Amino acid sequence: MIVPITGKVNYSITLDPTVWIFDDRKIKFEEAFNQPLPASSKNNELEEASQRWERAINPPVNKGITRLEGEEILKHSYVMPIKDFIRNAEIQSDAVNAILVINDDQQDTITITLKELEDSYLQFAMNGKPLKDGPVYFFYQDGSNKDNPIKNVKKIIIN
Numbered sequence: 001m002i003v004p005i006t007g008k009v010n011y012s013i014t015l016d017p018t019v020w021i022f023d024d025r026k027i028k029f030e031e032a033f034n035q036p037l038p039a040s041s042k043n044n045e046l047e048e049a050s051q052r053w054e055r056a057i058n059p060p061v062n063k064g065i066t067r068l069e070g071e072e073i074l075k076h077s078y079v080m081p082i083k084d085f086i087r088n089a090e091i092q093s094d095a096v097n098a099i100l101v102i103n104d105d106q107q108d109t110i111t112i113t114l115k116e117l118e119d120s121y122l123q124f125a126m127n128g129k130p131l132k133d134g135p136v137y138f139f140y141q142d143g144s145n146k147d148n149p150i151k152n153v154k155k156i157i158i159n
Helices: 017-022 045-057 067-073 083-089 114-118
Strands: 003-007 013-015 078-081 097-101 109-113 121-126 136-139 150-153 155-158
Touching (some): 017 078, 097 150, 109 114
Antiparallel strands (some): 003 013, 097 155
């Protein structure tokens, strides 16, 4: 149930969607396509370096939840913006696109642009439970595939 991000990145990382249910960055599925993602600050390298330093000094800590909040969490479907994970992997400057691997033998793939990847969502829970044909579903930010997600994403290769 993990999703590696590999290829032309400075840091290969492994996403574990099973723990995202408690992550403060998750978004309810029904609200995800109604709000824009924060604008990319790619042009401001000093700001990005400052944010990395701040995360290193003060890592994000998810606040505790009450029993009632925990019960409420288990009623909804959620997506996670992938932007923070991509930023942490640090895509190399010569990368051109991203390949979504949708099975274990890496025969079925879908190629998307890096911008589409950065501005996308990964669904990890439906009605508070992990996806049966996951580990994650891929959604474009604009919701164009909201009714037909890319399912069974097993790996992301930056190419």
